Amino acid sequence: MTSAAAGAVVVGGGQAGFSVASTLRASGYEAPITVIAAEPHPPYQRPPLSKKAHTDPQDLRVELVPESFYRDRDIDLRLGDEAISLELADRTVLTGTGARVSYDHLVLATGARNRPLPVPGAELSGVHALRSLDEALAIGRALTKARDVVVVGGGFIGLELARAALAHGVRVTVVELADRLLGRAVSAELEPWLRQRHERAGVRILTGTAVRALEGTGRVERVVTDREVLPADLVVYGIGAVPRDELARRAGLAVRDGVLVDEQLRSVTDPRVSAVGDCARYPHPQADGPVRLESVQNAVDQGALVARRIAGSADTAGPYRSLPWFWSDQGDVKLQIAGLRSSGDEVRVAPGDAAERLVAYSFRDDLLVAVETLNWPAEHLAARRMLERRTPISAADLAGTTLGALARAGRTAEVRG
Ligand SMILES: Cc1cc2nc3c(=O)[nH]c(=O)nc-3n(C[C@H](O)[C@H](O)[C@H](O)COP(=O)(O)OP(=O)(O)OC[C@H]3O[C@@H](n4cnc5c(N)ncnc54)[C@H](O)[C@@H]3O)c2cc1C
Structure with missing residues (x-):
């Protein structure tokens, strides 16, 4: 709970902006919440857009929640308006329609645009x-x-x-x-x-x-x-995306292919400003430098962490440490990734039944860091569980077996121990 008068302002009404606004209220935040959203549509999911492009537009139901959700929770969703500049010293956002919106906390969730x-x-x-x-x-x-x-x-x-x-x-x-x-x-x-x-x-x-x-x-x-x-x-x-970080850059916030934030997703320049989702570059313990991820998981988890911090939840004193995961449905191919891989990792591929499914394990310093699966959701889930718990698994542990088999045999406890 907070006694702040100006409240929280979120710039961007996508997956991450929605996560911030909805988690703020769910965490007991009682001050005003304003979401400035450039698109004319209430927050929606993007994954179906590329997977169901052939379907009837009427079938493309992508809204995250009905519009009543915002009314019921007193979230001021300003569709079709755009933040055009930030005055950090005055804690104010200026919008395309001429509004000046004050904030106690500002969250940038501006996403990315196509290259x-x-x-x-x-x-x-x-x-x-x-x-x-x-x-x-x-x-x-x-x-x-x-x-x-x-x-x-x-x-x-x-x-x-x-x-x-x-x-x-x-x-x-x-x-x-x-x-x-x-x-x-x-x-x-x-x-x-x-x-x-x-x-x-x-x-x-x-x-x-x-x-x-x-x-x-x-x-x-x-x-x-x-x-x-x-x-x-x-x-x-579809040749890649670039973060929409120009608003932050013009305001004088540190930006390097994304808004640079600390381990709690606060701008490294101004702790009253946070950035989440596709537009944020954050430090990750497994990466050489700060990383910027484009995934639903990243947008949802980062938005939720920042909201809980702003709302004063006790569990958010530590760094952002959610396990990155991702999926892509390409016709009859379901690709899923858990963890963060990098080009220097040692990769081992294990075929599933009659090569109808496949898994690639990535090891760094002989420790499992990422798992990519093709048509193997159970192995993806096992990977997420083990990587989330930071179960140390070496290449020898996985010789001739899979994570799912290790878990079923109860061997992960041994491995961990
Ligand atoms: C076609 C497609 C398919 C995808 N499929 C998958 C998938 O299968 N799995 C997966 O994990 N991820 C997928 N993604 C990625 C995922 O959707 C994104 O990572 C996620 O939407 C990022 O959320 P975000 O809120 O950071 O950005 P966005 O969802 O892009 O939202 C940002 C919003 O901010 C608005 N905005 C920007 N600047 C301003 C401003 N100055 N003022 C006001 N509003 C502003 C933008 O208009 C936009 O609506 C897909 C993305 C696309 C495009």
């Missing part, structure tokens, strides 16, 4: 990025008329969308600059399995291929790559 496609023709009609609900609905409409879809970027969003688009009976080609799919996010050892599944389903995949230009008269008609020219009446690109 623009840096080629001629990217502005043609029929060329889409995918981040917002409105963009997903536009892609859904375009898919009903499309025949040749080119997805630029073989990352999570590109592959999810490629598989979702197939269900619409279109031809789909994924063009990826790197020599493999999911280069930044997934161990190389898993890629051939994943690629084969997508190709078997009917996605054409061109890796090591650069898009040079998009061409057409008004509308996109073809994609010119350094290998071939692809017919296209719909192009969707």
Whole structure:
């Protein structure tokens, strides 16, 4: 509970902003809560946008809670307004509609934006990025008329969308600059399995291929790559995201590809300001430097921790230590990651039954630090449990077995002991 008058202001009405506002009230915070949200929609989930792009827009139910939730909890949700500057000394946010909103605590939850496609023709009609609900609905409409879809970027969003688009009976080609799919996010050892599944389903995949230009008269008609020219009446690109940290930078807060925060997610420049979710870069004990993660888990857990700290909960004196985890549904492929891997880790792959499922264990200094699974949810859950408890597991512990088998045999206690 607090006696502060100005209360908490959250900039950004996405997954992390929602987590802050809802957890504040759930934690007994009684001062005003204002959420300044640039989009016209109440907070919604983004994961379905790339996985259900082919479905009827009426089916795309993504709202996190009904609008009555905000009214009932006296959360002032200001949709369609944007924070345009921060006056840190006066603890005030200025918005696009001319409002000046004072705060005792400010939480930046501004998310990330898509990296623009840096080629001629990217502005043609029929060329889409995918981040917002409105963009997903536009892609859904375009898919009903499309025949040749080119997805630029073989990352999570590109592959999810490629598989979702197939269900619409279109031809789909994924063009990826790197020599493999999911280069930044997934161990190389898993890629051939994943690629084969997508190709078997009917996605054409061109890796090591650069898009040079998009061409057409008004509308996109073809994609010119350094290998071939692809017919296209719909192009969707997903080539990474950049944090929306410009508001913080202009205000003089420390920023380095994300708002720099301490272990409790407070700005390293101003402890009255916190940053959470895709826009925040925070210290992680397993990483060489501060990390910025783009996942629902990260947005939800960071938002909740900051809210509980602001509300004065006793359990938030320590650092933010939630285990990172992530999922991606790409057609018949469920990819799940627990923990934080890095390029220097030693990776061991274990096949499941008839290679219908696969797991990659990453070890650092002979300790298990991350687990990537393909179509193996039970192994992912076992990994989350063990990594959360910081159970020390070595490569020898996992020789010829799996985490699930270790847990079933009760051997994790031995390992831990
Ligand atoms: C298509 C897609 C699929 C995804 N699939 C998965 C998945 O399967 N699994 C997973 O774990 N993660 C997935 N993610 C990632 C996940 O959705 C994000 O990590 C998460 O939404 C981050 O939450 P956030 O609140 O930090 O940012 P966002 O959800 O992006 O919300 C930020 C909000 O802040 C608003 N904003 C920005 N600047 C201002 C301003 N100055 N004033 C007011 N408002 C502002 C933005 O308009 C936006 O609405 C996916 C993302 C996308 C785009």
